[in-house]
Amino acid sequence: MGQSLRRINRNQSSGSVSKHRRSKRHSQLPNLKTRFPDLAELPPELALAVLSNLNATDLCLAACVNDFWKELANDQLLWQGLCRATWGCVTAYERMNEPGFSWKTLYLQLDEASLAFSADPQVGLDYLFQHNLVDNDALAIAKFLHTTNRLAHWQVRQFLRTRSDVLEELVGLEDYANHFLPNALRTFFSHVQTPSERGPYLHTLIEMFARKFISCNPDCNLTVDTICVLCYSLMLLSIDLTSPKVKNKMSKREFIRNLRRATQEVDDELSGHLYDNIYLVGHIAPQKW
Template identity: 50%
Template sequence: MVKFRYSLQMGQGLWRVARNQHLQQEAYSEPGYLSREQSRRGTSGNISQSGHRKQAQGGIDIYHLLKARRSKEQEGFINLEMLPPELSFTILSYLNATDLCLASCVWQDLANDELLWQGKLYLQLDEGSLTFNANPEEGVSYFMSKGILDDSPKEIAKFIFCTRTLNWKKLRIYLDERRDVLDDLVTLHNFRNQFLPNALREFFRHIHAPEERGEYLETLITKFSHRFCACNPDLMRELGLSPDAVYVLCYSLILLSIDLTSPHVKNKMSKREFIRNTRRAAQNISEDFVGHLYDNIYLIGHVAA
């Protein structure tokens, strides 16, 4: 309701600006103003009589034109059909669905425009997002009831992948409970030709990591490792990496991120220590590759922030 009131206030503000500009134009077209202008110009000897007649005739034409279009303004509001279409559509776009229905009774051609009614979809998206952020299951049910989503894990995953209005804590709870949606959401990521830490950051921007280690974090890393290998088969063969090896590297990167960014850790892990510890867990990984991993975390920061 706050958003609706704000939108209506914006629409009313645009309305007043347009009306004031229109009335200002009328003020310069009133007979009294024209008479004064013509009298002042009549005292000048540099203007011919024919020029006076043309100006007076032009002023009369403008006056009669505006007078014919002034009926609605005299009733207290401006006729949107007399405004430029862009401005009229902008004013109407701030109305909610109920007010837009009422406006269509007055301005049928304007208020029945298909683009305006398509814009009402954003109101349903906002309402559904707010509902989801309070209760994820009720939010998904709302989207389905409005025909925005189909009751399909793949469709729900596509929606989650493309929207940024859902609360990440509520989304994390929902994905933990709906592993079928999580599986489809992971497959929407394309990590081809991405450096491992950067791919992991992108993954955790869409699917937020839990605050504590546990089964859900292990599940996320496992799914990421398989997806990363599927997107980079040539690189995996070249480096001799398997999904299990990528899993070890991801866990090492998360621990290194915590070590280097946490203010509570006084003795930071050195590059040599990271290489030694990582190669101890995954012996086939080259020392140079592990060193590049350390440099990336040291320079760019946490992979799961």
């Protein structure tokens, strides 16, 4: 009995000491319930650095807090960063030094134009031209399409089908240097609509891509005709390997044998790498948008 009491007393005393130590440590910790400092209490440079992490909607909401936040949220540097990050190249950037130029106004106009383009490409282009945001020429339009992700991609592909001049300029902006052929072809088909059947339009697309690929990779030792043959072969292989309707899939050996018959410029090792890419990565033109 006495030993039990002594053990209890020792436990109680050690427990009180532990509580005292915990309370002491707790008193030394900072108050975690302290409010987040107001931007007005921070240096202007630090306050702008905080707001630079916000998107356009949040910046507009921040401007509604008070006059100080409004002044910070309307800073030209913040809206310039948003514009250039969302639309990489538009003609309106050349007017940035003109009196009365506003990056926030430009952002709102480009956002409106992007929404209009996603609904109807021609309406969006008319808005861009009327507000002098993009010049009415193929290269300027191609640069606008190439440097933004704010547009509905299926509308972009439909538009490019009707504007071969813009499509040619857009392909010219691509850089396929040191790209493996199937990966470069995937990039190409992410911008243009893949025809559902063979025809003159598909032939034009493939030939356009082949010329650009060779210009970016002059040491590939392949001709335009050979690149076209490889592109058609990769498209057929993609359908064969990914379509659930095809029960008997083409083997690697069959693909190499077929390419050997189609062209003498491609060795078996390259043919095998091409097959492996489609087998492991997937369809050459998934059209997922």
